[in-house]
Amino acid sequence: MTHHQSRPKLATRNSQPERHPSAPATVPLSRPRRLRTTALLRSLVRENSIEKNDLIFPMFVCGGARVKNEIASMPGNFQFSVDTLLQELESVCKAGVSAIILFGLPDRKDAFGTEAYSASGPVPSAFRAIKKEKLPLVCIADVCLCEYTDHGHCGLVEGEEILNDPTLEVLARTAVALADAGADIIAPSDMMDGRVAAIRAGLDAAGHENTAILSYAAKYASAFYGPFRNAADSAPQFGDRRSYQMDPANGREALKEIALDIQEGADMVMIKPALPYLDIVYQVRQQFPVPVAAYHVSGEFSAIMAAGQNGWLDAERAMMECLVAIKRAGADFILTYYARQAAQLIDQGWFR
């Protein structure tokens, strides 16, 4: 018998379909579709949404003036000098985004990353200007050496080895310089062991006991950082980051990293990247009583934007679907290059 011959007749309002011998005799006991019939009903029963204050906008700041270079691999994202950054921040604030994280592009790099703790570097200058203008923004400082070292690694190096303990002092010093400039939150992303304790001690000793730490606690050695390294000019000049960032194959180890960072004084923890690691986001949310952030990184952003530009998918819908999935997994807030657009879509009633 062919498939066509075995198909039962379609039901109409007045007739019952001819029942296939193996079909149940009853109608469905439960009809989840009832709650999907109208937009109002769907919004009534919606379990998760994104709020504008869940969004943190990562931005890149360099020296000079009147600079606004679009980053080729990250559509709609730019390298700004402090003056153009301030102009851009007006529109960011207007969109209702209330937190930013800044990454710096120093004028000069060396083996020791000394520009990372220079008070006159682009990031401290930007924080001072933002605080002077009293912009309503939580200012987060990424703390890492890879943008400041000529070898592009996140720590000091000896030969091909990335040194752990000697790096801690430089990170602490960098954190203090950024807090001095007005950073509200210090976010170490280097993945050296013991950095949270070192940074906490450094901040406290400098009178910054109220500056919070958001640690990139579970940061994986990910291919999805590709566009960022292009944006921040921070690709390692030899080797890769697998001796300090985590192996994507490991889950339990992330819980250990998170526990250690909390013990050392992290006020909040981050999982990075986001989408390939939602299982980690979920477990961390269940197991630890601190705010959990997820970083929807450059490669996750650019892949969707590129597919959208090719007409392969609807980038706006794909992006909002990803962001709400990150919330559903348990993230309290999300670092995303889509922050401003998402805030605008939320205002236009995306979740209504």
Ligand code: PBG
């Ligand atoms: C610095 C740092 C990186 C990112 C954030 N902080 C790059 C890296 O580890 O190579 C990546 C962010 C992104 O891809 O959006 N260590």
